[in-house]
Amino acid sequence: MNNSLYALGDKQVNDISLKDLAKRSRYGGIFYLLAFLAAVFSSATAREHLDIIGVFSGCFLLIQFYRLVLFFKVFSSNEIDYPSYFSRYAFIYNSSALVWVSGSAWLFYVNPTIDLAVTVNVMAAAGISIGGVTVLAPSYKIMRSYFVLICFPFALGAGLLLDQPGNMIVAALIIGYGLFIFMTGKQQNRVYWQALNDNLKLSEQAEELEKAKIAAELAGQAKTDFLAAMTHEIRTPMNGVLGMAQLLSMGDLNEKQQQQVTVINNAGRTLMHIINNILDYSKINAEQLELEKISFSPADVVNEVMSLLAPQFEKKPINFTCTLDDIPEFVQGDPYRVHQILYNLVGNAFKFTDNGEISIKAFCQESDDTNTVMLSFSVTDTGIGISAEDQQQIFEQFYQVSHFNPNIRGTGLGLSITQRLVELMGGRISVESEVGVGSTFTISIPFVLSDQAACQESSALGGVGIKPDLPSNLHVLLAEDNKVNQMICEQFFLKLGCSVDLVETGVMALEKFNGSQQYDVIFMDCNMPEMDGFSATLAIRQIEKSKGLNQTPVIALTAHVEEDIKRQCLDSGMNAFISKPFLFEDLESMVKKVRVGLHNEITFKEDSRKG
Numbered sequence: 001m002n003n004s005l006y007a008l009g010d011k012q013v014n015d016i017s018l019k020d021l022a023k024r025s026r027y028g029g030i031f032y033l034l035a036f037l038a039a040v041f042s043s044a045t046a047r048e049h050l051d052i053i054g055v056f057s058g059c060f061l062l063i064q065f066y067r068l069v070l071f072f073k074v075f076s077s078n079e080i081d082y083p084s085y086f087s088r089y090a091f092i093y094n095s096s097a098l099v100w101v102s103g104s105a106w107l108f109y110v111n112p113t114i115d116l117a118v119t120v121n122v123m124a125a126a127g128i129s130i131g132g133v134t135v136l137a138p139s140y141k142i143m144r145s146y147f148v149l150i151c152f153p154f155a156l157g158a159g160l161l162l163d164q165p166g167n168m169i170v171a172a173l174i175i176g177y178g179l180f181i182f183m184t185g186k187q188q189n190r191v192y193w194q195a196l197n198d199n200l201k202l203s204e205q206a207e208e209l210e211k212a213k214i215a216a217e218l219a220g221q222a223k224t225d226f227l228a229a230m231t232h233e234i235r236t237p238m239n240g241v242l243g244m245a246q247l248l249s250m251g252d253l254n255e256k257q258q259q260q261v262t263v264i265n266n267a268g269r270t271l272m273h274i275i276n277n278i279l280d281y282s283k284i285n286a287e288q289l290e291l292e293k294i295s296f297s298p299a300d301v302v303n304e305v306m307s308l309l310a311p312q313f314e315k316k317p318i319n320f321t322c323t324l325d326d327i328p329e330f331v332q333g334d335p336y337r338v339h340q341i342l343y344n345l346v347g348n349a350f351k352f353t354d355n356g357e358i359s360i361k362a363f364c365q366e367s368d369d370t371n372t373v374m375l376s377f378s379v380t381d382t383g384i385g386i387s388a389e390d391q392q393q394i395f396e397q398f399y400q401v402s403h404f405n406p407n408i409r410g411t412g413l414g415l416s417i418t419q420r421l422v423e424l425m426g427g428r429i430s431v432e433s434e435v436g437v438g439s440t441f442t443i444s445i446p447f448v449l450s451d452q453a454a455c456q457e458s459s460a461l462g463g464v465g466i467k468p469d470l471p472s473n474l475h476v477l478l479a480e481d482n483k484v485n486q487m488i489c490e491q492f493f494l495k496l497g498c499s500v501d502l503v504e505t506g507v508m509a510l511e512k513f514n515g516s517q518q519y520d521v522i523f524m525d526c527n528m529p530e531m532d533g534f535s536a537t538l539a540i541r542q543i544e545k546s547k548g549l550n551q552t553p554v555i556a557l558t559a560h561v562e563e564d565i566k567r568q569c570l571d572s573g574m575n576a577f578i579s580k581p582f583l584f585e586d587l588e589s590m591v592k593k594v595r596v597g598l599h600n601e602i603t604f605k606e607d608s609r610k611g
């Protein structure tokens with residue numbers, strides 16, 4: 001229904017404007033009554049006719065009552081018949097106007113002298129008509145009829161019933177004033193509909209934006225889930241490829257075969273590096289990357305990176321050095337991501353340096369807060385260097401400098417991920433470089449200081465009472481359902497001088513654990529049929545507790561690399577975590593740790609950190 005020259009006319013608009021009208025008009029009838037009483041009680045002659053005053057007052061009260069009834073109906077019904085409601089409001093306003101005008105005419109009739117009573121009446125009429133017109137802004141039609149009914153008969157009544165010559169002046173005043181209010185009312189009506197239109201458009205746009213935002217978030221989530229699922233699916237067979245290639249390379253091969261296996265190995269590692277970079281990239285972009293906050297030793301992280309990369313440095317005439325200035329023994333933060341950052345920077349340095357030197361330096365900068373420390377790590381190389389122009393862009397996603405060197409490969413994601421990780425930790429990264437001379441990448445990250453006690457406490461989650469000082473020939477229980485992985489692990493363990501019992505499900509692992517054989521360590525796949533590794537570990541920890549036994553170290557083997565899975569491993573009572581695909585060195589270093597007494601820790605080994 002078109003209630004206005006400017007109405008949109010659809011259901012939503014009608015609904016808003018009707019509710020507006022109902023709200024604005026719900027108490028308006030009271031003012032008519034008060035204004036009428038003020039005017040008639042100012043007149044001595046009118047005061048004598050209490051019965052007539054009572055009739056008019058009763059009419060005003062009835063109309064007021066009807067206003068309230070309509071207000072509650074409008075706000076309580078779901079299905080509204082708009083034309084009928086607008087007619088009812090037209091009735092309310094027209095009858096208010098008619099009762100007012102009749103009451104005024106009666107007053108002028110019994111009190112024709114232009115005195116206080118008439119003045120109060122005319123002033124009150126001005127007030128209620130301004131109020132009426134304002135309230136009627138949503139409906140031009142009702143406003144028009146109201147105006148006509150209240151203005152012209154009122155002016156006519158004044159002209160005919162009041163004493164001359166003032167009657168003409170009062171009538172003219174009413175007409176002039178009425179016309180002015182009407183024009184203003186029309187203006188209000190236009191502004192009202194314009195505002196309503198704009199509001200509706202804005203809320204429609206906001207709704208669309210919200211929908212688009214939700215759709216984008218869902219799409220982003222779907223993309224992240226897809227990537228997580230895919231990387232998991234790729235990791236499992238990659239474990240087979242890399243593990244078998246490594247086993248092959250340990251065998252008796254001629255030079256050519258050795259070269260071929262090295263190619264498989266390198267290609268596999270590069271592939272894993274790319275997959276992990278893509279996973280990190282998508283997590284960072286979806287703002288889903290969560291940082292750990294645990295106590296750790298920065299020196300240990302640097303040493304881990306050094307020892308992981310050291311074998312590579314034997315392939316080039318490069319001197320690899322490390323200087324640890326006076327840095328704190330323990331800080332709080334995410335050691336895995338610090339490790340990843342350093343690994344990326346040193347990995348790049350190695351990639352772009354043919355000979356000379358690569359050095360890692362760790363040092364502290366002054367901090368205002370005594371509880372925090374600004375820890376800096378710089379990685380310097382004597383490699384090809386980066387031009388000033390490229391330095392501006394190397395932190396951008398997918399940016400790579402063209403080197404005309406087919407042996408140098410990458411995704412162009414490493415530095416952008418590194419920069420985002422540093423920034424997530426509240427730090428910054430910078431580069432200084434000269435083409436042909438070398439580069440220095442420096443990261444500075446604020447860390448909260450931590451004491452050794454806190455570090456041990458946090459690293460010993462459930463690790464109290466772990467069997468220490470184990471023999472060199474460990475007896476291993478391996479729970480793994482994938483045949484290829486079983487074969488690889490078994491071979492690796494045998495090469496490490498360990499004896500292995502193999503089971504394929506969590507239930508079988510429990511049975512073995514409960515049997516007569518004692519195990520020094522359990523390597524547990526997380527996803528297995530019947531009972532997964534988490535439940536099996538929980539059950540093992542309960543058995544140990546009930547029997548008062550020392551804890552047997554449980555190391556998770558999983559193709560999942562998400563933080564929540566790592567957390568789940570620790571929560572279920574596992575002590576460490578190895579992600580698939582793992583290499584011989586990873587099992588070797590874990591076995592070494594188990595031998596010296598393992599406390600809860602998630603191994604730094606992550607394939608994304610392997611070049």
Ligand code: ADP
Nearest residue numbers: 348349352394400401410411412413414415416
């Ligand atoms: P990628 O994974 O392809 O190496 P990065 O984001 O790690 O991608 O690096 C982007 C580019 O920055 C590289 O292609 C390389 O040209 C340049 N770069 C990074 N580190 C060094 C370095 N230490 N020396 C010379 N160039 C470097």
